[in-house]
Amino acid sequence: MNSIFEAYSKFPRADCGYCGNPSCITALRKYCSGEMPLDKCLFFRTSAFDPELIRCPAARDSPPKPGISYINPCPSDAKMVTVEVSLASGVHAKHGYYDMISLDRIFGRFIPSLKVSPSLGIARIEHDGRAIMAFKEGRMLIRRALSEEDAFLQLSRAMRQLWAAVN
């Protein structure tokens, strides 16, 4: 079983940009999709590191089509609403929608209660009891929204906050 963060932990994680990618996680994704050889990276070129040790995770179910995936009552409280939307279109299929490194290091610092995990590809915001999660492939999900209207209001607010990190 290989995971992206296991592979990521073996990357230099310097985000130096030498390979032409904005971050190491983007480089890793490109490497795993066969678009970038490892010797483009200064670290792998110079160190005695064995690239065989980097195992890419298996391909997963493809993300849903852009649009609203579902609007449901919350599993924990049927009076509340959970909504999932998918934002990514074809152009984001390969490298994902959000660049979580940029979000983590640069753009996210002014967003209260934002937690970002570049290795998992997940960003999480808690807002007045509502839980918003954004996934690198462009899915966005809100739970415990007060109503359908509230759900879309909060979602668009979060989309604006994360906008700068869109690939």
Added chain:
Amino acid sequence: MLNVEAIRKDFPFLKEGRVYLDSTASSLTPDPVIQRMIEYYHDYRANVGRGIYRVSQRATDEFEAARERIARFIGAGRDELILLRNSSEALNLIANGVQFKRGDRVVLTIQEHHSNFVIWQRAKERFGLDLRIVNSDRQGFFNLSDFEAAIDGKTRLVSIAHVSNVLGVRLPVKEVAKLAHEQGSLVAVDGAQSVPHTKVDVGDLGCDFFAFSGHKMCGPTGAGGLFIRGDVQESVEPLCVGGGTIEDVGIDYYRLRSGPYKYEAGTPAIAESIGLGAAADYLSSIGMQNISDHEHALTRRMMDLLPEVPGLNIYGPPNAGDRAGIFSFNVEGMNSHDVALALDSAAGIMVRSGHHCALPLMKGLLGVAEGSVRASVYLYNTFSEVDLFVDTLSEIAKTIA
């Protein structure tokens, strides 16, 4: 020893990038079981117990052979096994079929699934039952003296789970059954979480009723069973009456059949029951001992690794030897549903989150009304899946909790 790689090939659901850790909610179904059901639809699709033509007779034979297989699987006689939809239906049959009198006592435990809780609360309203709940400690262990105190001469029935679906702890069913019988009480066991994972012998347990679900033991959804001991059947009414349940009907009377048919009104889930028979065969051919040994090894690995995850609260017994392959926990600072979403998104890991249909336990004993995450393992899970699960969970706890 289990050849897990060979077993995984039997399950078409298991593809690269999918880690299924929710077998406690519902297990996966292997190809041999699916094929047996397709065979029914392709080759002998007819009703059972009705027609005289050859295909209909074959359907009846296959259906009854499935009953015999399933009965043998839990150590019951074929006339003692009623084919129903699932444990919930089976437990409802008991609550509505036993002839209760006002003031009869029914004893449950705090660890029961809603299926074995709500039915008794309703029966209390309807028949004026005296309902007693036996508590366990926070880890899930019971004190037998608490059962001794709760079960008295007025106790009509003791209904308890075999294995808790939240804590994974095994309940002292055999000891409780002995206590109950000494007081002249009937004993019902909710075996939904035990039958799929360990060898069960209803005779050895000493219970009068034993309910279980097929979809948790590699069978299809919609097929399950209820064992009612032969000499108890006389006094237990069916939940539904109608076609198939009667011996004779006149304009002002009806006479019920005896044996399991009394309880099976209407056309049963024929394909699903045949599938459940195939599932019993499938599990037997692998060997229940091998399956529980494998699960136990996975449980040890899990209980070795989980404490290393920062900020994790694990519920249930701390010792791997005391628990089945069920792991309920919470990550500090994160709602259980968020953890489940993150596991799914980051590594394709499927786990249950929420209250697991056991709110009295979650709210009362554990004090976590908002629920917990629950991972569970079965015969097709591997050590590397456990490792990936714990790695991903650690990453979640470190980065977004």
